[in-house]
Amino acid sequence: MELAEVVARLSERLREMEDREAIRNLVAGYGPSVDAGDSARAAAIWAQDGAYDVGGFGASHGMEAIAALFDGPTHQGLIAQGAAHLLSPLHIDLDGDVATAVGYSCVFVRDGDGWRAHRVAANRWTFHRTTGGWKAAERVNRLLDGGEEARALLAPPAKT
Amino acid sequence: MELAEVVARLSERLREMEDREAIRNLVAGYGPSVDAGDSARAAAIWAQDGAYDVGGFGASHGMEAIAALFDGPTHQGLIAQGAAHLLSPLHIDLDGDVATAVGYSCVFVRDGDGWRAHRVAANRWTFHRTTGGWKAAERVNRLLDGGEEARALLAPPAKT
């Protein structure tokens, strides 16, 4: 193989690492943004027309609706009480300009002199590469309450 | 240094990043697989002759025995109740075709209108590079109950 080809292949491999890192870092900013009360920054994890479907609350479509969800009384009540939206490491499937990922979210809420696990949920994310970097197209969240829906969300996506 | 040598060195550095990413992604699939009830997929994180030694339950040797553990009444009871096997980020020591890693596991189980931390454990993993990618050769899990065993598991591995 010509050296130029070797270098081109290296660049492709590196881009895959960068893509995975970008997605990981994007999602790692979710908790800090919502718990700091910076709803606009949290909503900017999604694309303009992205969707966030929260178990027990229904789906919000578009960045503005997602920011409004974070500005709403339920979320604001949690952070006033003391809350941590801790997200687990993601299992990421990257396929060119699209990626899916699954992971857990655990919302800890201040309770007495400790914290309780208020919501523990399965999450499936879809990401798209955009001109502004990787953005979430969809996040589906379902409480792990023993029901089938959350378990199905954690199962591997069908490969297309 | 010749450019070809520079490129060869870059490729080695990149492979180390890819190896770390592969191990991280492998382990990030553990919780989703066991909580979805996909025991075969969870067991395939291990090599065919891999071992999983679970604090309080003893060791399972081989992929079939590991899958049987996940199909058993204890695990199935947890996921029917609502469970999340959340694993922390790993501290990875990579050494060519072998890697060791330490991290935490926390099993949340549905309890009333919240979740409780049912098991919190130390985990030490050993991984091998195989023709089918990185696989776990061994996972040792010990409850963090104040005993010496779990604490020893978290201590740095002796370098050979």
Next chain:
Amino acid sequence: MELAEVVARLSERLREMEDREAIRNLVAGYGPSVDAGDSARAAAIWAQDGAYDVGGFGASHGMEAIAALFDGPTHQGLIAQGAAHLLSPLHIDLDGDVATAVGYSCVFVRDGDGWRAHRVAANRWTFHRTTGGWKAAERVNRLLDGGEEARALLAPPAKT
């Protein structure tokens, strides 16, 4: 562009990935080191003159003071009881030889036949590249108890 330039740019991009990985791995060693009772190893995550400011306890300046904090009665009491210092994935901002990162810490402590979330906190880290690799210059930790201080810590750092 000349091939040598392409290769030089690749090397820079790769170093950024390596830096992020090094920071992630450094922090992933924190919990295992403190919970194993290896205070010197835990303190070596910081630079010699690094600082650790713990919500409710005040700031320790320098590696020796930080190790002494881990050797003190509060921390030793927790690990004797059974403790896990689980740290979430970090949101990392890398800028050459300096990086900042935010994330959560959750200290689980053995309680009856389960574990309770004893401390749930926001953490902001500053890292510097040193001749001995990436080291923490500062870690500020604040309990997520509904107060402004922890929430401010999670907000994005002002870009300089």
